[in-house]
Amino acid sequence: MHVPPKGLVFAIYYPVLAVIGVPANLAVIGILYRRSCGLSRCIAYYVVSMAVTDLLVIITNVILSRIAGIYFPGSFLSITPICSLHNAIIYATIDSSAWLTVAFTFDRFVAICCQKLKIKYCTEKTAAWVIGTVCTLSSLKTSFLYFIFEPLYIIGNIPWFCVIKQLFYTSAAWDAYDLFRTISMPCIPFILILFFNVLTVRHILAANRARRRLRAQSNGENQSDPEMEKRRKSIVLLFAISGSFILLYSLFFVTILYVRIAKVPYFSVPDISESSFILEESGYMLQFLSSCINPFIYAGTQSNFRAELKNGVNYPLRLFVKLFNI
Template sequence: MIHLQRVYYSTLAAIGIPSNIMSFVIFWRRKCMLSKSSTVYLMSISVADTAVLVFIVVLELSVKYLTEEPFWSREPWCSLRDIFNYGAYNISTWLVVAFTAERFLSITTYNLRKQVSIPHGRKVTPLLRSRKRKSVVLLVTVSMTFVLLSITRSITQIILRTKGWPLDRDDYSLSINIAADIGTMISLSNAAINMYLYACTQTKFRQEVITCVKYSLWRCCLVKNDCMVKNR
């Protein structure tokens, strides 16, 4: 388990941090056919998820499994670590909750407007229907993925906190310790996969990702060619 977590958390940070930054830039600079409120929420989630990866995955868990005595094991760093860790994780969680509530209310409001027959033009109605469909897909994907990936950790944490006997968390001969660590690994993957969820469910976002990747590769080729010319 220790070796698995050492590799897993390093890989998670290497994949998640760049993808969150790319998501933020795409939502900030591009038009993905989403409402302004959705765009703001998704940008905020990208920032919060990046903070989770930096403070929890990199500065705590990766360092924990790669060094014998992490710097944050002593005061005042351990207190600051807890503040940043819980702050980042709770902000990320509540942003998903707020986004879910906001999208649900927005969709419900749209349905009410439709029932009372508020006139939409022929060109406007298809656009609103398209945005509603995209909102529903995005809402279900982000919310359900968050719940499914968090449920294992929630159950194991309840068991650990309600037990009536002392427990050595480093003893992996106990199945509850293995389940708890796997639950944490799965839960933290929430902070790294959102870009891929957006790309799978949103056509415009997927197109922007492809454009960004192509541009980045083109820039890398230019830099490489310049270096080769200078070294001749």
């Protein structure tokens, strides 16, 4: 059973995360839905899909799980069927968010390193198909989690709270499923993002050296390269998003490995040692932080996005001033 973390740090951290993360991701969705902001439509599709899943992570994990558990314990969300469904949705959103980051990283790897494949793969149609497939498979994979819980109490014929069935720890089938779930998230996404970024960096370094030699031979001097400048923003966006994912998911990755090796329960329960609780909850805190940091990456790396964001913020202010002057 997951017990909401208690303490002033958690009581402040999670509301602040929600206050920042919800409007930030809504702004990304709203802006990129209307305009591409200099990004290709293919990239815009991935960015919007990641913003949607990040928003869902904040709503399901931060607001409905952490904040509700801290400030409103024993609410209707604690009824066992609702709690079980909520937990399945929680992992579906996290899984989708991580695998969409992998899909975006692979798309940019193809665009930068595989010029022949780029024409067929880096399209709006392919992006939409990949996004739909990732979200569908993530939902199907995590839907089985609904069946691993049982009620802790039954009061007035109403089952309350969710605890993992003992069968989950003794059944070979459930153990195989749990191993598959652990490998597919976060192990494989973490490794794939690192792998594709290493290949991309190697290709970029080799291409830059070759391009500089060709331009030096043809021009006799170093000049600005419009082609490289055009690709620079896309590359910076890729490394910023994938880099933040690797950094903020690192502790969560370590926690999952620790749970598998030490064979301790997945959820924070009263009899777990304090050090285990700190490791587990710190991993979750950084993981949830990754869901609200991407909008700031877009604003920091994309000048057109910043301009649209400023216009969106200034519009109600200009409207208010105009009405006040009247």
